[in-house]
Amino acid sequence: SQTIHQWPATLVQPVGSPLSLECTVEGTSNPNLYWYRQAAGRGLQLLFYSVGIGQISSEVPQNLSASRPQDRQFILSSKKLLLSDSGFYLCAWGVAGANVLTFGAGSRLTVL
Amino acid sequence: KNQVEQSPQSLIILEGKNCTLQCNYTVSPFSNLRWYKQDTGRGPVSLTIMTFSENTKSNGRYTATLDADTKQSSLHITASQLSDSASYICVVSAYGNNRLAFGKGNQVVVIP
Numbered sequence: 001s002q003t004i005h006q007w008p009a010t011l012v013q014p015v016g017s018p019l020s021l022e023c024t025v026e027g028t029s030n031p032n033l034y035w036y037r038q039a040a041g042r043g044l045q046l047l048f049y050s051v052g053i054g055q056i057s058s059e060v061p062q063n064l065s066a067s068r069p070q071d072r073q074f075i076l077s078s079k080k081l082l083l084s085d086s087g088f089y090l091c092a093w094g095v096a097g098a099n100v101l102t103f104g105a106g107s108r109l110t111v112l
Numbered sequence: 113k114n115q116v117e118q119s120p121q122s123l124i125i126l127e128g129k130n131c132t133l134q135c136n137y138t139v140s141p142f143s144n145l146r147w148y149k150q151d152t153g154r155g156p157v158s159l160t161i162m163t164f165s166e167n168t169k170s171n172g173r174y175t176a177t178l179d180a181d182t183k184q185s186s187l188h189i190t191a192s193q194l195s196d197s198a199s200y201i202c203v204v205s206a207y208g209n210n211r212l213a214f215g216k217g218n219q220v221v222v223i224p
Contacts, residue, residue: 006155043116043214044201090155100146100205101212103155 002027006091006104013111019064019078021107023091026072031093033074034101035066038088047089050074051096086111115139116204118215125192125222133218135185135202143205147176147187150199150217159187159200192222 006023013019025031032051036044046059048066056066063082067075074091091104116137125131137145144163148156160169160176162185169176173190189196199217206213 041216043216046211088153092155100144100158100161101203102158103148106153106155108153 002093002102004091004093004102004104006107008107009105010108011110013081013109015083015111016080019076019081019085019109021076021089021091021109023074023076023104024072025074025093028072028093028095030071030096032096033068034092034094035074035076036090036092038090038106044090048076081111083111085109115213116202116215118200118202118218120218121216122219123221125220127192127194127222127224129192131189131192131220133187133189133200133202133220135187135204135215137183137185137202137204137213139183139204139206139213141207142180142183143207145176145178145185145205146203147174147185148201148203150201152198156201187218189220192220194222194224196220197222 003026034049035047037047038044048056048058050056050068053068053071064078086109089107092101094101119134144161146161147159149159150156159171159174162169162178164180175188178185199219201217202215204213
């Protein structure tokens with residue numbers, strides 16, 4: 001069966017520090033991978049999605065970047081965090097063409 | 113304007129009572145609609161998925177309906193339990209598109 005792992009679960013970082021959130025998927029090959037951000041009282045906002053190694057599509061201009069160094073690994077990064085980067089980040093995977101997502105447990109980022 | 117609108121935004125119900133959550137969408141061409149349950153601080157977990165030809169689908173005490181003509185879906189919770197307290201998110205997918213349209217969620221609080 002397929003599983004998705006996302007870490008760290010919680011993170012408190014000072015403004016200007018770097019960020020790295022990691023997501024890995026097991027039990028499937030060539031998944032579509034996604035990073036979402038969820039703000040309180042708002043819907044999920046798609047940040048990045050990837051259909052293959054090294055293929056990253058960015059949905060909104062921002063202080064963040066994503067990378068897919070391996071087929072089942074998706075990393076969300078920032079060189080210098082802003083206060084506005086605080087939020088709940090969700091990684092998800094889906095089968096290409098099926099548009100059905102399975103989400104990770106989420107990462108709570110607080111930037112102070 | 114959001115392509116997926118959910119109502120009510122929040123709901124408080126007594127344990128043991130039933131409730132119905134609504135989802136209206138404008139996504140086209142329609143592929144599938146999924147209801148997710150998201151516990152506080154956790155990732156969304158899929159409850160049901162419905163395609164164009166399906167009108168009703170159940171998962172335990174959760175029953176989803178779909179009217180593709182009026183572009184409406186509902187999620188009915190029967191005999192609510194305290195563990196049903198969560199946000200319920202409606203997600204709609206369009207054909208030929210990697211993007212999903214998310215509702216902002218229905219926040220349900222079940223009280224004893």
